[in-house]
Amino acid sequence: MTEDICIRCGKCCYCYVGAKKFKCRFLIKVGKDKYHCRIYANRLGTEVHKGFVCNHRMNSKVRYGGCPYDKFFLDAPMADSVPEVVQSLN
Numbered sequence: 001m002t003e004d005i006c007i008r009c010g011k012c013c014y015c016y017v018g019a020k021k022f023k024c025r026f027l028i029k030v031g032k033d034k035y036h037c038r039i040y041a042n043r044l045g046t047e048v049h050k051g052f053v054c055n056h057r058m059n060s061k062v063r064y065g066g067c068p069y070d071k072f073f074l075d076a077p078m079a080d081s082v083p084e085v086v087q088s089l090n
């Protein structure tokens, strides 16, 4: 599985606590609709919000709307509906 299909939208870099959505503290905007991870090489397993760690995109098994990885999870729920996540930009 190649990681270069990521379009760096940043949508998977959030976590959900109840109805509240929190942006990962390492996510920065670098252009119009483009985001960058400040700790990309060391991201996996790093705590990004209380109780949430960064996980590989292929492990989240949710859809983000527009993410190229969504095609692998056609029957999965949209991210906004599940208390999960935080993922890689790639």
Ligand code: SF4
Residues within 6 Å of the ligand: 012, 013, 014, 024, 025, 026, 027, 028, 036, 037, 038, 039, 040, 043, 046, 048, 054, 055, 086, 087, 088, 089
């Ligand atoms: S890849 Fe992980 S650590 Fe980096 S910004 Fe996204 S959620 Fe945060």
Ligand code: SF4
Residues within 6 Å of the ligand: 005, 006, 007, 008, 009, 010, 011, 012, 013, 057, 064, 066, 067, 068, 069, 087, 088, 089, 090
């Ligand atoms: S993996 Fe998908 S949702 Fe996450 S930043 Fe890349 S394109 Fe966006």
